[in-house]
Amino acid sequence: MNAPRTPSGRRGLRRTLGLLALGGVVLVTVWSAADRLSERFSPEAARTVPPPAVTTIAAEPTGVTLYSPAYRGSIETHDETTISARVTAQVLESPLNAGDRVEADGVLVRMDTDETRLEVRQREAADQRLDGERATARRNLDRQQDLFSRGLIPESELDDARQRVATLEAQLRENRSALELTRKRLEYTTERAPFAAQVRRTHVRPGDLAVSGQPLIELVGLEGLHAVLRVPERDSLLLQPGLAVELTIPALEHTVTTRLDRVHPTLDAGRRSGSFETRLPDPPEALRPGMAVQARVVLDHLDPVIRVPAHAVRSDADHQWVYRLEDGHAYRTEVVTRSLPNGEQAILEGINPGDRIIVTPDRRVRDGGPVQAVDDSDR
């Protein structure tokens, strides 16, 4: 092997420098390795997950009215009739159409009167003739009585005169009765509404021959309108006459509070639904039978209770509870609730006024677990 070619003095320096450089690299490597090993064997603790942020509401008792579900039904009336022809005649006039309103005694149908009118005149003329003949017969009877009293005629002639008067009077009465009948028939050619009503349907048009007994028009009375509402079988047991009912007529955007009048005793066999009836005080002008109606029955008035959004109440098969906020922690509090409409629950028991109830539906909230309460002003 060749000998080294460098003077020994500088060699020492170079060696030292070289060793220093090598030592430096080794040192940095060892330090990095130690650091890596310490990182591996004692790593920084895991980040603690902050408690869930929640919003709360203060428990404020308020009075609550409990309603039944909305029941549907329709407006009905007790006055419904079908007007039929009482004479056979041609229809001259039928001024009403389905849906039209008619006052009591208003004209419904007018029929041809010519024939009846002529008959009336004929009867009247006969009446006059018979009346004249009866007067003549009476005068003849007076004369025959005078003659008989004077014994100028036999009694048989007096009897004839009497017979004649009696016959004429009977004919006169017969004629007058017929006249009366004809006048009545004349009256029947104009059909009038028996009560204020709405036309449900018309069966004849002008020109039709209305045969006696044939339906002319169907009427529905506008007085005594009431609502009949269907209730599911299971709800029918809850209802009692006298309960307050909040009635809405969607078509008229009209809402009225009334009382439940009558629960019908039988269920509809087909639908198995019950029904109840309620009157409409001061019905609106435009109210019509057959209109859809919706009703909620006031089942109960609750004493001041605490209303919370439905999602604030948690539940499982057996329990219902809310979380109360206290000192930055959530505490499970069992409650008794009732459902309110529009996504709310009424807490009947378990919460005191002033308690702060967690309303954030975060499933990480646990009994006794920490939470961060955030007010809207914090955000």
Next chain:
Amino acid sequence: MTWVEGLLRYRHTVLALLAAALILGLQARFDLPVQLFPDTDPPTVTVITAYPGMAALDVDRELTRLLEEEFASLDGVTRISSSSQTGLSVARVEFDYGITSALAAVDVQNAVGRLRPDLPATIEEPQILEFSTADKPIITIALTSDTLPLHAIREQADNAVRETLEWIPGVAAIDVVGGHKSELHVALDPERAEALGIDMSRVLEALDDWNLMAPGGRVRIGELESVVRFDAPLRSEADARGLILEADGDSRVRLGDIARIRLEPGEPRSAYRHDGRAAIAVQVLRRDDANTVEVAARVREALGPLRDVTPELDIVVADDDSVFTEKVIADMTQTVMIAIALTMVIVLLFLADLRQAGIIALSIPAAFLATFGLMQLAGLDLNMVTMSALILAIGLLVDDGIVILENIHRHLDEEGQPPRQAAIEGVGEVFGAKLGGTLTTLGVLLPLTFMGGFVGELFRPLALTLAFALGASFVMAVTLIPLLATYWLRPATSTTTPRWRETLEAPARGVRNLYLDVLALALHRPLATLVVAVVLLALSLGMLRMTGSEMLPRFDSGSFQVLVDMAPGTRLDTTLTTLEPVERYLAEHEYVVDVSSQFGHEAGARSMGDRGAMGVNQAEITVTLVPRTQRSLTQWEIMDDVRQRLEATPGVTLAVPRELGGTARSSTAAPIIARISGEQAQTLDRTASELLDHLAGIPGITDLYKDWALDTPEVRIRVDHDRAAELGLTGTAIARAVHQAMDGAVATRFRQPPKRDLDVVVRYQVSDRRYPEDLEGILLPTREGPIALSEVASLEHTLGPRIVTRENGQRTLDILGFHLGRPLSEVVADVQQRLDTFAAPDGYPATLAGEQADFDEARGHMMRALLLAALAVYLLLVVQFRSFAHPVIIMAAIPLQFIGVVAALLIAGKYVSMPALLGIVLLIGIVVNNSIILLDLARRRLAEGRDIYAAVTEAVETRMRPIMMTALSTIAGMLPLALEMAVGAERFSPIATVIIGGILAATVLTLVVIPALFVLLQRFGPMTANARG
């Protein structure tokens, strides 16, 4: 005639060829497409099937499971994952990389066709898409307007914008999200309808019957023929209002009597906001085989004309990574320049000759341009991977040139030969060794291009680019450099060295002498030297095991996404209101470029992210930051800030910020996935909750959550069969009536040419379908007349899953986790340890998936590549040295690199990762080069009859300069990448770190340990004989 003689004789031809290659390369540089990351996603086909009205578990049971079973039998399927949600099934089938997505789609289509008769009748036609619904849209366009209301913007987006973009080649689908899609809304008043005896089905029928567009045949008019048609579609709201539903005598019931009909925005189930402002998002999804950059560029190009035709719209490209991509490429180009400059400084320092340095300097751009040309031919593009390869290549590019030039110069200077002769001999002497060296490096790169799997896709562009660069550099070194050297190099005019050269050469000489001292010591004690080396190696390998690993290094891409969940069941407007302050907070910061948020899922949209179609209580906030060099906070600090802000927001139950590209594979949802498989949803949920608690507190995990849970409020309707039967109702009829009343039914289409048709949707008016009591009041048509739902059914409040997932045929529930501050391998080891102690119920095994599984797979591929590379190198060396034993000595340098690799990783604070492994593989080809040129000479001297010590010492003395020079120039070239000077360099910097460490160690040790080993082995007779032979 030697190579150089031929070269010089045909120099004009050679120069012309070189010029042509360089011009083509120059053109290629500007033609190469640019993108951030290579497309590494496997061919994926997604089948989306709507199953209206069905709950997630039913969709899973009746539809998704069957689809999965059918797909499992297809050829080339590597993974099947699926999700089932209310009314929606999404099955994703991944195929081998070798299969094209078009062919895969045909297979899937056929499979669906075979299965169709067995699928439920009420499903809608399955959509087969050639991409994954988990893919992020390649570009999202935000539409806002100062003058138009949101629904009018939506209409523009659905028409003009969508139509323009749909025609762009490579675009698979356009999803429009946000605002309210208009519809002709028929809001039925159930009371009025009931009062008039009309039910929903009558309304639906009437709308369909009178939206009339039908053929009527043909008729002759004179000698001409006319087509008969009915053309009376619904043209307006008034048309719909006037539809007669019932006629009885004079009375008519018209649709307008029982419903409010308006052309109005539909009920939103999704929303989008850009920088806190309500907007419409137009998301562009590309076909699986289309190039992201090209499609995105075409989309951006198309926006210009769109802006002209819709001046009232403000069209902004939101969530656009092109700006970032450009920044990365620009930064990396700058790094290339810095690397070249550093390399040139080293070259200049060593050569101490401006002419020589000039020749090297010229060879670099020449090699680069040739590389660009080859990249274009191979269909590569410029991205983080190929740019990293280019930076890596710089250090290697000059190696061949330096060695050859140095040798020519030695002949010129020391042996006083004329330039031509010096070039001929200088090149001739090292040609074989350099060719061998280059071939060994290429031999290493070759297995990398055939690695297969995701890692193969990722590193193939890198390996190819490096191979091209090395090939080009070798060609330049043996063509351009000898040519230039012949004309430019001059022998030294005086024997005295100039002062400046003396100053420069002094330290180099010092190092050389120090080396020779150490070598002398080593040659005296070869065994001790080897023992020290082995001990160091053992320590290093031990440390390598202790140091953590990760798939890819974390990367401050300046872009992250926050997954937000509000409490399940939260309504869309609450989600929107709750998150608005957070978005505003983000948008206020200077470092935030834009914030876009998507809420819920737009029906029919095909991009869903990896959480499936989001519920209205879910949101994804995408934040784009300025590049990391322009802000003081890191992306992770900002992400943590957002997380904390969201965690302090009431109602937010999950806030997971995750960096885009946080997992190497886009199909892997999170770095840490603990997967529980099993059949029963309840047991899965319960087990997952227990496991979640069991895994809590593992250091380094930032977020841990379940991908689904039984937590979504459901109202189950229990139908009383007896009552329903009494009324002649069937379960399906009841379900349909309820669904139509609450959710609505599309009766027909409202035509408004040339715009897209709108749906005519019939449902109850809002006030009649809000609360459970409204649900109970829904009217069911029966033969006895309409009755309320409450009469035949009761309601039960319960919890169900939003989504149910399956993985390769098994129902699964994943616990996803992200990590920070600790390497993935350590976190995963802790997770695995806890999993081992977790008592899962029988039939519900908990396994570890996620990025670690990907890494394990990738490591397998890399190890195979490493072995193949080593084998290739060995075989090449056997050929070169015509010996089976000498290559073993040469390859002894390979394990030695680990000493440097570990030290470098430790000092740089990096972990073992895929790029680091790649660096280790690449090192095989690099470190043997030194041994080759060293042993080459030693063997030659030995063959000339020299003493073994003399031969080795001379070899070291002669070869030390080029070895040091190439090592230092390589290190200088890689330093900018190792130092992560460029934005985006973090991803691949471990390659450079590892190579620097490996080269340093290998260089130092090659010059000491290899000679010692050589000497030691020469002591044994057979080896000596062999070597001499």
